[in-house]
Amino acid sequence: MSAERPSLPPVRLHTDAELARDALAAPLLARAVRLARWAGPQTRVGAGGELVDAQLPAAAEHLGLAEDEDGAAYASEAWRLAVDAGLVDVEDPEHDGEDGAAGEDAEGTVTAGENLALITTGSPQDVLGIWLDGLDAVHADATAPAFDDFADLIGDDGSVDFDALDWDPEAEAEFLDGVLGNLYALTLSDAGPGEGPVPLPALAASVVVPDDMDEPTDDVLEQVSEAMMRLDDQFRLLEPIGIVEYRPVDETLLTEEGEEAVPPADDEDVTRYGMVKLTPLGLYGIRERMLAAGVDAPAVGDLADKGADVLLDGIAYYPEGAARAEVELWLGRRGARDGAQAAAAELLGAARGADRGAPLRRLHCQQALALAGPEAEPAVRAVLDDPELGGLARVWLVERGASDVPAPAESMIFWLAVDTIAAQLDAEGDMGELQELVEGLSGQHSGFFDEAWRVDHPATAEVLEAMGRLHRDRKTAKAARKSAFKARSRTGS
Known part of the structure; x- marks a missing residue:
């Protein structure tokens, strides 16, 4: 499986409980809740569910805004949100005209909405759902047209001339x-x-x-x-x-x-x-x-209950901090269920493969195992002879001070070098760091490019060509390009 780049970086969200507290503390929702609890049979609303003008001073006073010159406007705004968020229910005026329409001065009645009780008895998710309804309503208000005199928009037939608004x-x-x-x-x-x-x-x-x-x-x-x-x-x-x-x-x-x-x-x-x-x-x-709206907007924690294959592909292009946080959540949940050794074995199994995304999966597997702790050692030792995983297993053991790590075959050393550079090329990280990696790996072996083209790895030719571009020594860069040509000739590509 090849990883796809998310269109946005993963976000680290606060917990639902923290977000719900923030939602209840938002001034507009807090005022809407207070007005919903204040409202009753005596509350007078117009045909559109809005508080009538005569009711606004009392609403503003209940909110502690009686002395504010904009108090009535704030009260009206909060009431609209209470209606839109289901904190109050408004019954339309009774029909009293010959044609069944409500009279011009008819008023509706108000009852507590179903969502009002959820503010105190519901779950954090319930509160956030109410808040999201409020956000949608405010978003609609923010994109509504502004006009100085609504009467200028009313045509002779009483309909609104929307073309005059110049509003899309x-x-x-x-x-x-x-x-x-x-x-x-x-x-x-x-x-x-x-x-x-x-x-x-x-x-x-x-x-x-x-x-x-x-x-x-x-x-x-x-x-x-x-x-x-x-x-x-x-x-x-x-x-x-x-x-x-x-x-x-x-x-x-x-x-x-x-x-x-x-x-x-x-x-x-x-x-x-x-x-x-x-x-x-x-x-x-x-x-x-x-x-x-269908936008790919990942969040840290999205992969915590997925398989190791989904995890390693999912974090392929995450920033370092977000990838680490996602792995810690995954290990915490999987380790608690199956144990650290089983979690490590699953990660190693998911890291295998010859597809284009495999080198980056192995790189992230190695980074994930660094967080797994010593309990992962039996699973790591079990892959020492694996041609794809034996190299990273030796690195993991050596970093933990193991003294009985068997020396790798030279072919495994070259394979790991190619795999590591292929992963870094796919990750498109810091080019300076990649350049140092290329020069360090090639400098560790005097005949590196004489042997590297023989490495049986799908990315060998591509890696050698990149080393030729990145190496600052002209003679070494030329040797890398020559080695890349041999690799392509060997595979017929």
Whole structure:
């Protein structure tokens, strides 16, 4: 089986219990829960389920926001989330017109929703499911059109003129999802900010500036500026649901004409143009949305209950820290069930093979066995005579100070050298380290290239060609290329 590269690095998520606590602490959901518990038969709602204007002051007061000039707006927002997340159920007004329609001033009734009890009695997964419903609702609000006067959109026949909105809901959702996906990838990337925030201009540029554009044009910079302001509004809406920590754009930077902030010059304080980072809850929420959309978004722990073959293929292109964490989880679960010796034997069995992914599997098997502990020794000694595994078994034993390790045959030494370089080439790691490995292996044996072309390994010719490219000594590099030619001639390829 050949490993496939995941489209995103694996994420290390907090436990469900920790994430559920974060979800309940999110300001918007916390307010929605408080309003759902406050609501009762006396609560007055409109035909669309919204709190009527006369009810908003009491709702704001219950939330402790009576003195806040935006208290009523916050209460209205929290109520909408309570409805969308199933914390309250709203019955439509009774039909009282001749045509069966509800009257203009008709009001609905409110009862506790099924999900309200789950907030306190449900499992962490139940709470996260409610929170995800809330995230979907807030995401929809963040991509909804903004307008100054809704009355201007109503036609003579009473219908809404959607063309006048100049709004493409799919395009708006795709834009925001693209931004959140880039923020997710940046957070997990070794070259990204890690747990630190990302400047809003850089995030906007990531979805606007073409990858092959070295220097943005004035037109592209204007598009970046427009995207920044869209994102500024959207992140202000998303922050209360708990997925991001956001420092908004400094309002003093806004121009009077277009109300847009110009992307900063190199010598300006970039933090004034907005800074955003995903929270642990945000990493979970965005990953769930990507999984629902069919995106390959692995998480550490996904492979803990899989077979050793799936584990070794799955971690093939994981970053070192994530691969180690995944193996530790796998060993902990498999060792507790079958014992460390059985787990080691399963890893060694999965490392065999002549397919293209086999060298990298053997490399990760060796790294996994390093975490297995001394209990794995009987399984390792059992493969000392195996032509594919005998070399790594000897390395494992020697590293643990074993004094009775049999010397390998010269053919095994050369085979292990080719296999090791093939694995490193497939992993596409640090080229400087690979260059040192190539020069070290070839330097250990004065006639390395006189013998290496005879090695019966599927990657022999490819490895020798790579050694010819990487070796800094011209004479040795030429010998490597000549050896590669002999290897191809021997196999007829």
